[in-house]
Amino acid sequence: MPQITRRALMAAGAAGLAAPALGQGAFPTRTINVIVPFAAGGPTDTVTRLTAEAMGRDLGQTVVVENVGGAGGTLGAARVAQARPDGYTLLLHHIGMATAPTLYRRLPYDAVNGFETIGLVTEVPMTLVAKKDFPATSLAEAVAVIKREGDKLNYANAGIGAASHLCGLLLMKAVGTAMTTVPFRGTGPAIQELLSGRVDLMCDQTTNTTEQIRSGDIKAFNVTTAERVQSLPNLPTSKEGGLPEFEVSVWHGLYAPKGTPAEIQQRLSRALQTALRDEKLVARFADLGTAPVAQDRATPEAHRRFWQADIAKWKPIIQAAGQFAD
Numbered sequence: 001m002p003q004i005t006r007r008a009l010m011a012a013g014a015a016g017l018a019a020p021a022l023g024q025g026a027f028p029t030r031t032i033n034v035i036v037p038f039a040a041g042g043p044t045d046t047v048t049r050l051t052a053e054a055m056g057r058d059l060g061q062t063v064v065v066e067n068v069g070g071a072g073g074t075l076g077a078a079r080v081a082q083a084r085p086d087g088y089t090l091l092l093h094h095i096g097m098a099t100a101p102t103l104y105r106r107l108p109y110d111a112v113n114g115f116e117t118i119g120l121v122t123e124v125p126m127t128l129v130a131k132k133d134f135p136a137t138s139l140a141e142a143v144a145v146i147k148r149e150g151d152k153l154n155y156a157n158a159g160i161g162a163a164s165h166l167c168g169l170l171l172m173k174a175v176g177t178a179m180t181t182v183p184f185r186g187t188g189p190a191i192q193e194l195l196s197g198r199v200d201l202m203c204d205q206t207t208n209t210t211e212q213i214r215s216g217d218i219k220a221f222n223v224t225t226a227e228r229v230q231s232l233p234n235l236p237t238s239k240e241g242g243l244p245e246f247e248v249s250v251w252h253g254l255y256a257p258k259g260t261p262a263e264i265q266q267r268l269s270r271a272l273q274t275a276l277r278d279e280k281l282v283a284r285f286a287d288l289g290t291a292p293v294a295q296d297r298a299t300p301e302a303h304r305r306f307w308q309a310d311i312a313k314w315k316p317i318i319q320a321a322g323q324f325a326d
């Protein structure tokens with residue numbers, strides 16, 4: 001470096017100017033890992049892979065997705081909470097980040113204070129789906145079968161704390177009948193069991209069920225949001241199907257370990273915002289029944305506010321249901 005430049009930089013550094021500028025330019029210098037706390041091939045995995053690819057283009061580095069499934073998403077979350085807070089290990093999780101702090105009275109990490117928020121990503125409708133030969137063609141008929149068959153029916157989910165668990169709880173509460181729950185490390189493997197008819201029913205995000213519903217390989221009875229989904233226009237809402245209280249949508253957010261420097265959080269958040277404007281990502285999200293969040297929700301502050309409010313929202317519901325994982 002020419003002498004003059006170094007002297008100029010040192011002077012700027014002494015004035016407190018050089019360090020942040022250099023720091024921002026320096027990150028990231030290598031591959032970033034994003035942990036998905038569910039198995040590959042499922043809906044959280046799909047959202048993460050699309051987001052990671054687009055973020056990588058903005059960051060000029062590869063963003064690699066790693067699946068750490070199990071225990072309703074808490075194993076993957078724990079891995080990230082315990083990682084170095086340097087921006088190179090991230091977590092893309094869903095609504096489970098709001099339910100686990102109440103569902104699990106003991107967790108191997110601080111479920112509320114163990115993370116920095118980077119930004120919200122998307123909110124995805126869920127669908128109630130069944131194996132192809134399930135003896136019902138509407139939500140009302142499915143409810144009648146559930147009432148009649150009860151625990152003879154196998155309901156697949158991704159473990160306690162998963163969105164499919166939560167959705168199943170809402171369904172069983174609304175119907176007033178329990179089914180036998182069969183947990184998987186994610187709904188990617190669970191949907192394979194549904195396709196082969198080894199389990200009967202499941203709730204899952206449209207990001208994992210749209211193609212199989214369209215091809216007729218599984219049955220779908222309703223979408224769990226207030227409005228119908230454009231990509232599956234014939235599917236009634238829970239309310240239209242007669243179960244208005246069976247409503248939930250699955251939000252996803254990007255996290256970093258507690259203590260990740262603020263400028264790195266901001267850099268990642270900017271990359272997330274850019275990714276969520278990416279035409280290819282927006283088109284694929286739309287085809288799978290979802291859309292990126294508004295840009296002002298893909299920020300650390302908006303994400304933290306929303307997450308904390310959602311913990312408070314689910315706490316009394318879970319406590320009233322008496323549902324705990326431990």
Ligand code: ASP
Pocket residue numbers: 038039042043044045094157158161162163164165185186187188204205
């Ligand atoms: N959809 C799953 C859930 O029930 C998770 C996944 O595999 O993405 O939470």
